[in-house]
Amino acid sequence: MADGILPWQVDLWQLLAGRQQHAHAYLLHGPAGIGKRALAEQLMALLLCQRPAALSACGTCKGCLLLAAHTHPDHYILEPEEADKAIKVDQVRHLVGFVTQTAQLGGRKVVLLEPAEAMNLNAANALLKSLEEPAGDTVLLLISHQPSRLLPTIKSRCVQQSCPLPGRQQSLDWLAVQLPDVSPAQREELLALSANSPLAALKLQGAGVLDMRVQVVDGVKKLLKRQQSPSQLAEAWSSHSLILLFDWFCEWAHLILRFQMTGDEEGLGAADMQKVIQYLAEKSSPDRLLVLQDWLLAHRQKVLGKANLNRVLLLEALLVQWASLPGPS
Incomplete structure (x- = not known):
């Protein structure tokens, strides 16, 4: 072998x-x-x-x-x-x-x-x-x-x-060998952020994605509290992976819609955004969320298709829509 x-x-x-x-x-x-x-x-x-x-x-x-x-x-x-x-x-x-x-x-x-x-x-x-x-x-x-x-x-x-996908425990066991100095909780978070793909989780750790995630989640919270503007955050995030950012925002939009329909607190995703997901589910109209979700999916496809996009303007457009989610339709 x-x-x-x-x-x-x-x-x-x-x-x-x-x-x-x-x-x-x-x-x-x-x-x-x-x-x-x-x-x-x-x-x-x-x-x-x-x-x-x-x-x-x-x-x-x-x-x-x-x-x-x-x-x-x-x-x-x-x-x-x-x-x-x-x-x-x-x-x-x-x-x-x-x-x-x-x-x-x-x-x-x-x-x-x-x-x-x-x-x-x-x-x-x-x-x-x-x-x-x-x-x-x-x-x-x-x-x-x-x-x-x-x-x-x-x-x-x-x-x-x-090609076969590893089981969750199999992935965690493999990551424990590869990342012995990373805590079990962080290995679980890396695996969750990588959609249960262990080699992707290892790559995320090497790219400092846990720190990026903290920065992005903190920025989203400040955006909703009007403590930072969309343009400020777009500039601050300009060096981040576009596809990773779009993956996260697509997932969050999906979780908000799901919670609106089911009220299932077990399906709120990673702990760092659960309160934000609940807040936006309560304050946002489904129609506005669906429009945003369509926009996110369309532009994520452009990012995947290697379209020549202005990163800062694209992120600013995303964040302007995100900031406008709470409120009347």
């Missing part, structure tokens, strides 16, 4: 690694932060190994040593040139050139592409022929966090493999 396989991936790894003949393209999909990239890298190592044994790359052959040094001539990793940007058609054309070449070590060529949904339309179309008829013994490993955003023609040319 490969050392890098996560506990919740064992069964899937045995299925993938145990195949006698591999598909020319796999689409590994599932929520962000559950270890799809780690799984794909282990599979790449196995496929390029010259002496694989016991469902694992040997780690000592020429192929394994070159891959470990990031100099293997028959592996190719395609990602956005900048974080959170699109994969462009020129990048895919370069990849297609690699796919058409003969493997330099005489074995397989392996491509890892992440995230597949970052390809713009022209880039996705440029990849189709290579997905359908890759040259030689080539295996393409596509990773997707949001497969619904992929072209049907991309998905239909791949073996689609859903």
Whole structure:
């Protein structure tokens, strides 16, 4: 068994690694932060190994040593040139050139592409022929966090493999090993903020998201008390992750609407915003909330689509609407 396989991936790894003949393209999909990239890298190592044994790359052959040094001539990793940007058609054309070449070590060529949904339309179309008829013994490993955003023609040319989600306790146990100096309560909070994706939780901790969350929640409370203006907060938050902010505000709008309909105090979300959720549920009209929710979802989609947005103006528009929630319709 490969050392890098996560506990919740064992069964899937045995299925993938145990195949006698591999598909020319796999689409590994599932929520962000559950270890799809780690799984794909282990599979790449196995496929390029010259002496694989016991469902694992040997780690000592020429192929394994070159891959470990990031100099293997028959592996190719395609990602956005900048974080959170699109994969462009020129990048895919370069990849297609690699796919058409003969493997330099005489074995397989392996491509890892992440995230597949970052390809713009022209880039996705440029990849189709290579997905359908890759040259030689080539295996393409596509990773997707949001497969619904992929072209049907991309998905239909791949073996689609859903990647397993860990159980909550399994995630907490894994995080306890990774973050021994973080308190159990903070590990639980990180897991909640990451939608129960443990690798995403680990990344959030490294990015200081717990401190960001404290700042954002404090800002929301001051906004509602008229102690800070939307423009002040928008400037203060301009360096924060837009998608994370929109995820939080979308969740809060949903929780407010849910509480208005059910009155269920068990469904108020994380403790830091429960009183705010209750207050806004009592003081806001459902109609105004639904308008805000539609706006949030539409603009979250623009953020996900890498639209060229003015961050400060976008956040100010969000906060102006949020501040106006309490009051008459």
